[in-house]
Amino acid sequence: MGLPFLIILCSILTIQSYSQDTTTPPPGFRCTNPTTTTCNSLIDYKLPNTTTLSAITDLFQIKNLRQLLGANNLSLTTPKTHQFNGDHVLKIPFPCLCQNGTGISNHRPIYTVVPDDGLYHIAAEVFSRLVVYQQIQSVNNIPDADNITVGQELWIPLPCSCDDVDGGPVVHYGYLVPAGSSVGGIAQQFNTTETTLLDLNGMTNSSKLLADSIIDVPLKVCTTSISSNSTDYPLHVPNNTYTITANGCVQCQCNAATSWILNCQSSGINLHNGRTCPSTQCPGTAFDLGNTTADSGCSLSRCSYGGFINNTIYTQLTQESTCPGGSGNNNSSSPGNSLSGLRWNFVLGASFIVLHLMRL
DSSP states (O other): OHHHHHHHHHHHHHHHHHHHHTOOOOSSEEOOOSSOOEEEEEEEEEOSSOEEHHHHHHHTTOSOHHHHHHHTTOOTTOOTTOEEOTTOEEEEEEEEEEETTEEEESSOOEEEOOTTOOHHHIIIIISTTSSOHHHHHHHTTOSOTTOOOTTOEEEOOOEEOOOOBTTBOEEEEEEEOOTTOOHHHHHHHTTOOHHHHHHHTTOSSGGGOOTTOEEEEEEEBOBOOOOTTSTTOSOOOBTTEEEEETTTTEEEEEOTTTOSBOEEEEOOOOOSTTOOOOOOBOTTSSOBTTOEEEOSTTEEEEEEEEEEETTEEEEEEEEEEOSTTOOOEEEEEOTTOHHHHHHHHOOTTHHHHHHHHHHO
C-alpha cells in the first residue's frame, strides 16, 4: 500500500511542477491609460556576446543611432562600430503600444528566422530573456512552437507601458534586476517608492523580487515648456538621458543633479543634403537656445525650447527659481518679451503667420 501511494503522490507533484513551469505570463506591463495608447519606452538588454552599436540598432530596428546613444547618455560622437563586451547592459529605446490593458512594443522589433533557429533560442539567447518563447508564439499566432521556418518574421513583444504614475508623466523602463537587489533600493535609485514598484509589478511584497527579471520602473522626466502643437510633443526625457529633436537641430538633456528642468540647446550636428537648421534665438533678445542669465535674487532666465512646427524652432525666455525649495520653471515670459508670450498662445492663423514673418 505504501509504495503505490508514494508513486501516485510523486506523479501528482510532477504534474503540478510541470504545470507551474510552463505557465506563460501575459506579455507586457500593465497599461490602462484610456487617453495614451502609444509612447516611448526603455528596456535593459544584456548583451549575449561582444556586439557593436550597429548590430544592436539592427536587431531592435532603432531608426537612428542617436536614439540609442541618448538613451545611454553616450557621446554623440560614439561611432556605430563601437563594441561592448558580453554581459554589458544597454538601455534600448523603443515605441510602446497599449491595448486591452497591457503594453508591448509597437510591432517592433521584427526578427527574421535564420537556419537552426528555435523560439526558445530566439527568446533566451538572442533577446536575453526579455520575453519567453511562449509570448513570441502567442503574439505571432504560431500553432506549433517547434515549427517555424527560415525567413519567417517574428514580432518580439517587449514589455512596456504608457500610464502616468503617481499623477505625473513618466518613461516606463524595463529594468533588469541585479542579484542582491531590493525593492527599496531600486525605488531609492530611481526616485520612486517601494509601494509604487510593488503595485506596478503586481508584487504582494518585496520577497517576490527575482534577480535577472525585468520589472517596470517609472522614470521621472524633466519638465518642459514645449507647445502641444509641436511635432515632438510630449517630449519626455528621463534623468541621465538626452534626445535629439527638431530634425536633428536640437539636443535636450535631463540632468536631475542640476534641476528637473529640460535643458535644450543647438545640437551642432552637421545636417546632410545641404540642409540647415532654423534660428534658435529667443525673440527680442541676443539669447540663443540654452543660454541663461542670473536675474535679481535667485531668479534665472533661460532661452527654452518650445517645439518644432512647420520647420520653425520655437523658443521662449522663461524664468526659473534657483532658491532652495524653489518651484523651478514657471513657464513665464521675461518682462517686456511679449512675443514670447504670444508663441505659447498661438493657434493656426494670423498670429502664427505674424510670428513666422518676424523671424525672416
